[in-house]
Amino acid sequence: MSETSANAATPADAEDPILTVRDLRVFYGTPRGAARAVDRVSLTIRPGETLGVVGESGSGKSTLGRGILRLLPEGTGVDGEVLYKGQNLVKMTPDQLRRMRGPELGLIFQEPMTRLNPLLRIQEHFEEALKQHHPELKRDELRRRALAALGRTGIPPTRYRQYPHEFSGGMRQRIMIALALVLNPTLLIADEPTTALDVIVEAQIIRLLADLKKTTGTAVMLITHNLGIVAEACDRVAVMYGGKIVEEGDARSVFADPQHPYTQALLRSTISLETTELHTIPGAPPSLINPPQGCLFSPRCGHAMKVCARKAPAEQRLEDGRRVECWLHCPGAIPAGEEAPLERQEITVADEA
């Protein structure tokens, strides 16, 4: 099933992917057992492309982003392939991996307020990062590059020698972005970069990321649970549920015509938020330690069939290049008699309409 995604490059997008993730699994050790936060995820990102990653809280978005850089707590299991420019990051030694972080793969975080060292000036942050990866650079050049990166994100040179606490949250996120960009990464992973910021600042940061993509050609993996942002800023979108990608494809087509019942429910929940009518997806996300049998969404899915609770659906590729993991898209493979609606013990989920 992962083979389909590995050969994803259709003739239309001839450029080779810069990042190919194949069957990536990340499991956290917990006292109650392994939590499969990312479970057999495959995806590709091409140069200059923006991939949105959406899903409910706890669906494994951050774990996926960090798993690519292997920036995970000690004792976390990682399995599968993360191919970047032909090298498998999963197989790299810690030091090889460290050299990739920054100049190849950048990462910015949700809470900008605490991401800068309070005892160091902005200047010291930049000099440290640049010296680490380009020890040959002279002082003037360090400064020039740092100020150029800050300038691109709208921070004036006069503030170069200030301390982090002298900046607002939005400005600190701009600094974090500049600090990532100054190393010229090919891919920037942005983990909910605007969640902690107010709407106006959020819009500014998203516009900034979109502009950067145009001017620098940096590919972006934008993790968010704000679907509006994805529609606005992303080329493609991957929808995560319970550590898996359940639907992935061109952002506009996915939003116009969601194919997976979970995507449909997710879109409905945001639309109704805009009409101030509270409409959340009924039920709770699946346990990652003892996941339900079959399709992870089956306990909450309005279309669930008998087969869904027994066997996980295989990934299907639709004509528009989209990937979906749902039995509704491979009716031919459902064993006879198992197309019947799933009867559940609890009624809570069924009366969703």
Added chain:
Amino acid sequence: MAGGGSSLKSYLLVRTLLVIPTIFILLTLVFVLMRVAPGNPVSAALGGHVPQAVIQEISHRLGYDRPLYQQFGSYLWNLAHGDFGATITDKRQVSDIILVNGAATLELTLAAAIVALAVGIPIGLIAGRFRDRPIDAASRIFGIIMYAMPVFVLGLLAQIVFGSWLGWLPISDQASPMTSALMTTHTNLLLVDAVIDGDWDSFWDVLQHLVLPAGTLGLVFAGVFVRLVRINVIRTLKDDYIEAARARGIREQAVVYRHAFRNALVPVITVIGLEIALLMGGAVLTETTFNWPGIGHALYTYLQNRDYAAVQGIVIVFGLVVVFASLLVDILSALIDPRMRYQ
């Protein structure tokens, strides 16, 4: 730097001015506590067999027969003029005790503080950095033992091992009698005096005498610093900016040294100030154990002799040291932490 400097200045000014009411409260408290003690301080100090007339004569000379508010007034007046009064039992000037014995205590405390920091901080840093590894376990055992061990027990052990068994080091006094007799006094700090005179034999002798008491007191406090620094390193290593630095591919060594260690040590400075008070408490016990002619040793002697005039003077000095030490620490932390500098 723009703008913020003035708020730092006003913070420092207010913090410094706060010393005045603090000292006033301290002095009042000491005065009240000393007068609350039952009985006539003179008869308490001189004992029952002194004729009543003599006691009254001395009480009158020392002003103990005047109304309390007058006593309080002249107490403050005298203190303000640097007159700490005299002891009853041996009629020494308290200011002389402060100068001579205080210098001995200062020498001991500073040396102990150096030992405590030099031992405690590196062990704490390494233990926190290598959490749950053998080195961490060892450091925790060290911390627990030092924490549980009373100063005088450790002192006694040190005396037995290094003094009696191995015979490497002197186990009491600040210098050998010969050295004391030969040295000239400049600062009352014997090591400094020896350096001033270029008298290296005396210097060596004094240093040898210093090793056991300072080592004992220092190791006990090193235990506190190990625990504190270790916890701070562990906490700091979980901070968001540490992860962000790793995400930029900063070498782990640099992450640990430049980011974690520096940030972990900021709160330690504050604690050093608090520890100074405890260190002086520890000095009393250490000085008695090692017969160190410090101010704690003097306090102990005068307490035994119930010389309240002497005790009062010494307690005030202890109080003043704590007040100024915490002032110093607050100023230092304000200068070190940029967040404090600007708010």
